[in-house]
Amino acid sequence: xxxxxxxxxxxxxxxxxxxxxxxxxxxxxxxxxxxxxxxxxxxxxxxxxxxxxxxxxxxxxxxxxxxxxxxxxxxxxxxxxxxxxxxxxxxxxxxxxxxxxxxxxxxxxxxxxxxxxxxxxxxxxxxxxxxxxxxxxxxxxxxxxxxxxxxxxxxxxxxxxxxxxxxxxxxxxxxxxxxxxxxxxxxxxxxxxxxxxxxxxxxxxxxxxxxxxxxxxxxxxxxxxxxxxxxxxxxxxxxxxxxxxxxxxxxxxxxxxxxxxxxxx
Numbered sequence: 001x002x003x004x005x006x007x008x009x010x011x012x013x014x015x016x017x018x019x020x021x022x023x024x025x026x027x028x029x030x031x032x033x034x035x036x037x038x039x040x041x042x043x044x045x046x047x048x049x050x051x052x053x054x055x056x057x058x059x060x061x062x063x064x065x066x067x068x069x070x071x072x073x074x075x076x077x078x079x080x081x082x083x084x085x086x087x088x089x090x091x092x093x094x095x096x097x098x099x100x101x102x103x104x105x106x107x108x109x110x111x112x113x114x115x116x117x118x119x120x121x122x123x124x125x126x127x128x129x130x131x132x133x134x135x136x137x138x139x140x141x142x143x144x145x146x147x148x149x150x151x152x153x154x155x156x157x158x159x160x161x162x163x164x165x166x167x168x169x170x171x172x173x174x175x176x177x178x179x180x181x182x183x184x185x186x187x188x189x190x191x192x193x194x195x196x197x198x199x200x201x202x203x204x205x206x207x208x209x210x211x212x213x214x215x216x217x218x219x220x221x222x223x224x225x226x227x228x229x230x231x232x233x234x235x236x237x238x239x240x241x242x243x244x245x246x247x248x249x250x251x252x253x254x255x256x257x258x259x260x261x262x263x264x265x
Contacts, residue, residue, distance in 0.1 A: 072134060073222060092167045163250060192212060
């Protein structure tokens, strides 16, 4: 429970650091925070044109499937993947990027990962708003199941934070960690059903996909946001249990090594 105690005790500091992390990204640009809306909107249009119009991709077997619906389906998968990859891609260098905090004995370094997650959630929320607005614009009915978005995303939040704590600590001692993470994230992108339907995966490979928490969350997000279906609660419970173990293990690993950070950096 120490991680939740630390988050609660430092909630104001976390809020300030998260706000700064979000604003610094757009500082100095002419459009400022407008880019947070333009970026996902432009990417949604690009996905639709490239995969729907140029590659003539279809998500299901329906011949009259709308190109825009395909774009929304793909974009939903990218929202989940971007949440996961944004946290992990920054985690390996988060300690080196905040050396001034390492020298402060009383500073709770573990909250830096919390800040990474909150920043990623903010960006994901903007993308979700764009997705829902476009869904309404295209005349698609919204189901009450979209209220389950926080529940469906919960395991991937736990998983991302657990892995981020592990990578943040590892990155202090092994500088190649960041390059390895970048490579693995690219592999994970294509091994997850982001650009294709799980139904198109050969039967002899589907067993592997059932052990991919990211792929399961992507599929469940599409079910509750686009198709108005309930998620598979047994799958959700399984990946939540695994994610919780990784969450606790990552935090434990980080706290055990953080005392040596100042000696290495």
